[in-house]
Amino acid sequence: MGRAALASCGGLILAGCAASDCEPKVRGGSPTQAQAVSSASEELLERLKPHLNVCVRKIRLTDKPLPNETMGGYRGKTIWLEVPIWPIVVYHEYCHAIQRQNDLSVQGSVWDSDVGDPPTEVFALACEQALISSFLLGDRCPDDPDGVDALFETRELFAYPNDEIAVGRSVEFIPTAIIADDGMGPIEIAVASNGIVVVADGLRVELDPMTGAPVNTTDAEVSNGYSAITSNADVYFLQFLPIRGPNTLRRIWSGDEGLAGMGCLEEQERLFSWADLAWSAFRKNDSITVGWWRVE
Numbered sequence: 001m002g003r004a005a006l007a008s009c010g011g012l013i014l015a016g017c018a019a020s021d022c023e024p025k026v027r028g029g030s031p032t033q034a035q036a037v038s039s040a041s042e043e044l045l046e047r048l049k050p051h052l053n054v055c056v057r058k059i060r061l062t063d064k065p066l067p068n069e070t071m072g073g074y075r076g077k078t079i080w081l082e083v084p085i086w087p088i089v090v091y092h093e094y095c096h097a098i099q100r101q102n103d104l105s106v107q108g109s110v111w112d113s114d115v116g117d118p119p120t121e122v123f124a125l126a127c128e129q130a131l132i133s134s135f136l137l138g139d140r141c142p143d144d145p146d147g148v149d150a151l152f153e154t155r156e157l158f159a160y161p162n163d164e165i166a167v168g169r170s171v172e173f174i175p176t177a178i179i180a181d182d183g184m185g186p187i188e189i190a191v192a193s194n195g196i197v198v199v200a201d202g203l204r205v206e207l208d209p210m211t212g213a214p215v216n217t218t219d220a221e222v223s224n225g226y227s228a229i230t231s232n233a234d235v236y237f238l239q240f241l242p243i244r245g246p247n248t249l250r251r252i253w254s255g256d257e258g259l260a261g262m263g264c265l266e267e268q269e270r271l272f273s274w275a276d277l278a279w280s281a282f283r284k285n286d287s288i289t290v291g292w293w294r295v296e
């Protein structure tokens with residue numbers, strides 16, 4: 001939907017929008033760029049919880065560099081964007097507007113930065129991810145760093161997931177083989193036509209992953225370990241923008257219908273594809289568990 005829809009103030013568009021001076025007027029840039037900005041703005045506002053108000057009067061597109069090597073800015077109900085337009089930058093500047101115009105508190109350790117950003121900037125960095133990627137985060141994971149709290153906080157702002165993301169998909173891990181190994185080191189998987197090779201610490205096991213039966217492989221190729229490509233979906237590890245501390249990873253399913261979160265990673269988990277299925281191998285209870293993912 002385009003500018004007309006954005007200016008219509010229908011449905012979920014917010015109270016402030018009812019005033020004509022709060023219908024954002026996009027100036028500068030090409031019609032295509034203006035359209036991209038309007039679409040991104042609308043997408044974000046439609047998912048904002050109704051009790052929050054935001055009023056942006058003007059969105060100005062410029063091909064001149066903005067100060068401080070930023071790609072956008074927000075001041076006085078005006079958003080400045082450097083072209084070309086990145087939707088995430090549109091979201092970011094709107095997030096500044098949302099925070100300021102609703103007096104949302106950014107006090108507390110959630111909004112601490114380890115690179116000296118002010119809390120309002122930490123808020124906007126987390127908030128810009130709330131629209132799409134935060135829904136793939138799912139629930140908290142045991143190894144999540146503190147910095148992920150900001151993502152959960154800003155996700156609470158938005159009531160509805162992006163409809164490109166297939167939420168509510170059922171995900172089930174089917175374990176098929178357990179290999180005793182009390183090591184702690186990384187796991188490497190090589191994939192052959194008739195089985196896989198699992199290498200870890202001093203261990204090397206060749207097996208049919210579906211039955212666990214031993215095999216002799218001749219054509220094994222080492223998997224990258226972080227993606228499994230199948231004919232109907234890709235499963236991979238998605239890295240979230242770290243707000244603070246180490247990176248946050250989740251397992252993600254990506255098919256024609258969209259994206260779905262698949263939950264927390266296991267210890268030393270590796271992904272690989274075999275027999276057109278997505279598989280994981282990981283450490284658990286002094287052993288390496290091998291199994292595949294059923295996503296429906």
Ligand SMILES: [Zn+2]
Binds near residue numbers: 121
């Ligand atoms: Zn900012």
